[in-house]
Amino acid sequence: MAVTTDPQRLAYIATQSADARVNVELQTEEMTLNLGPQHPATHGTLRIVARLDGEQVVWADVVCGYMHRGYEKLTEVRTYPQITTLVNRIDWLSSFANEVPFILAAEKLMEIEAPPRAQYIRTILFEMARIANITLFIGTMGADLGAVTPVFYAFRDREHVLNQIEGVTGGRFHPNFDRIGGLKDDLPRGWIDETKAVMVRIREFCDELEELLMGNDIFQARTRGIGVIPAEVGLSYGLSGANIRGSGVDWDLRRDQDLPLAWKDLDWKVWTHPDGDSFSRFWVRLQETREATKMVDQMVDGLPAGPIQAKVPRIIKVPAGEAWVHTENPLGEMGYYVVSQGGLGPFRCKIRSASFNNISVLPWVLRGVYVPDIITILASLYFILGDIDR
C-alpha cells in the first residue's frame, strides 16, 4: 500500500478526518428540556418543552392553560356592565385597555357613541395603560437577559403612572371604569398637571433605558439577529402589535381603522423596524412608549368639555346582532366578537387576545435556536399569561 508523504495531502486528510470526527461528535443523543411552568422567564405559568441536540433546539412545544379561567363561558351568564370586571383580568398589566374594545362592541350594537370628552378620557387612560404595561416590559426584558438595574427603574417609574390611573379610577390594576355610553367619573382636579409631570418622567426613563440597554454591547449581541420572524410568517400566525411592527409591517389599529376614540385627532407616528429580530421588537416598544407620552400630552391639552356619559337606559339590553371590535392594545390586537340576542348579557362573546397568537409562533421560531436564546425570544415576544389563557 502506497503511503503518501506529500505534506499538503497529509494536512488535507487530517482536516477531513477532524471534520468527520466533529460531525460524529455533534450527533449527540437528544434530550428534552422542560422550561416552566414555574420559570422566571415565563412571567407566570407557561411551560415550554424543548428537545435539544447539544445546545440547539430541534423541536419545541408550548403547553398553556394553567391559568385558563373560562371567560368566554362566564360572559354568557353575566350582564354587559358586569363583564368589564372579567375582562379586566385578561391582560392584567393594562386592564383598562381590555375594557375599551368590549364596551365599544356593546355600543356598536346599541348604536350609541360616548360623548367626546369621554372618548378623550378613554384614550388617555388607554395610552396610560400602555405606558404602564410597556414600561414593565422594558425593565423585564433587561432582567431576563441578565441586566438587573432596568427592572428597578421600571418599577419605580411605572408607579407614577399607576398612581395617576388610581387617581382617576380608584383602582391601580383593575380600574373597571369604562361604562356603556361613557365613563364612571370625570377626571379629578389637578390631575392634568400631575399627569404632564409624569409624562416627562417617563420620557426621561425611556432615554435612560435607551442608554442603559440599547447602548450595551452584551444586550446588542444577545438580541440582534435572534428570533427573526419574517413579515409573512408573522401575519400568517396572526402576530400583532409591536411584534409585527418589529417585522416591518406598517399596521396599527389605532391609525388604520375608524373608532370613536381620540387617536384620529392626534399627531403621532407608527414606528416600525425592518429586522424582525428580538432587538427590533424591543426598539419598537420603546419608541411606542415615547409616542404614547406625547399622545397623552396632546390629549390633556385638547380635552373637550362636556358630559362624560351618554343617555343610556338604566337596564342595558343590547339589540340582537353581531359586532366585532378590535383595538391596538399594548400586547397587540385585542378584539371581542359579541353575539347578542337582545338579552341582558351576550349570547356568545369570543375574546381574541393578542398573546395567544403571539405565542403560537414559538414552535416555529424556536427551531434551531440555542438554549439561552429561548429566554431572549420569550422576553421579546412579550406575553401576559392571563392574555394567553383568558
Next chain:
Amino acid sequence: MSSAETETAEAEQAPEVDTAPEVDTVRQQQLDELSGVLGDAVVGSHIHAGDLWVRVRREDWRRTVEACKGLGYDFFCFLSGLDWMPSAPNPEDAETLSVEPEAEEDEAPAPEPAEGAGEQQHDEATPAGAVATEDTTPETDGDEGGWKTGWGGGETRFQVFARLLSTRRGVGVTLKADLDDDEPRLASIHDVYSGADWHERETWEMFGFVFEGHPHLTHIYLPGEFEGFPLRKDFPLLSREVKPWPGIVDVEDLPPAEEARQDAAIQAAAGEGEQQPEEGG
C-alpha cells in the same frame, strides 16, 4: 337596526334600500370579489355597520380561506365556533334552563379526532335540550330547528367562524360555515394560516368540532382527561346550577321617582359641561 339578510342572488340585483340607505361600496366590492372567485359556494352574506359577513358551504371552507389569502387577506385574527342552541335569553332565567337530565349523557368521553362515533352520543342530548328550552324562549324564529341564527344566516346548530384581515387594504371579513349537527367536521386550514393551528385546537376542545387534516388535535387549555365540550350551550356551568347569580340584583328597575331624579341630574351635568370651558374637572 338592520336585520337585512341578503342572499347573494338578491344582493346583486337589489341591495335593500329601506334598511341600509347608503350602500357600503367598500364591503360590496369585497363581497363581489369573493363571490366572483367562489361562485355558488357563497350561501349567505350580510353587510352591516362597516363590516362584512360571508357564509359558505362547509365543503368549500378550505377553498374559501385559500381564496381569501389569494385576495390579499394576509392577517389571521381568529377562528372559533358558535352554538346556536337557545340558552336562557338573559341571566335571570338561567335557573329555568333545564339541563339536569341530559347533563349526564353530555359528559360522554371526548371523541378522538380521527373517529366520529363518540360524537353521536353527544347529540342524542340535543333534541331533548332544544325541546326543554323552547318554551323559555318563545321569541325564536320557529323555523331552522327553533333557534335564531346570526348575520349571514345559518341552518344548523353549529357554525364555525373566522375573521381575516387585509393589512394592505385595511378591511376584514368574517367567514362562517354551517356544520353538521351530528358530526361537526370541517377541513383544517392550519397550513393556509399557521395561526389557525392553535385556534382549531381550542375550538375542538371547546365545541368538539373535528378539523380534518390537523396534525395534533389535542387539548390546549383543558387537562387531557377533561370530558365534554364546555362552550356548547348544553354544557352546564356548575356554579350557576348550585346557586343563581347573585349579581342580578344589580339590574333591578329603579323606582320611577328615582329614575326621574337621575335623568334630571344627567341633563343638568350635560348643560353645565357645555357652558364650562375646558377644565381638568
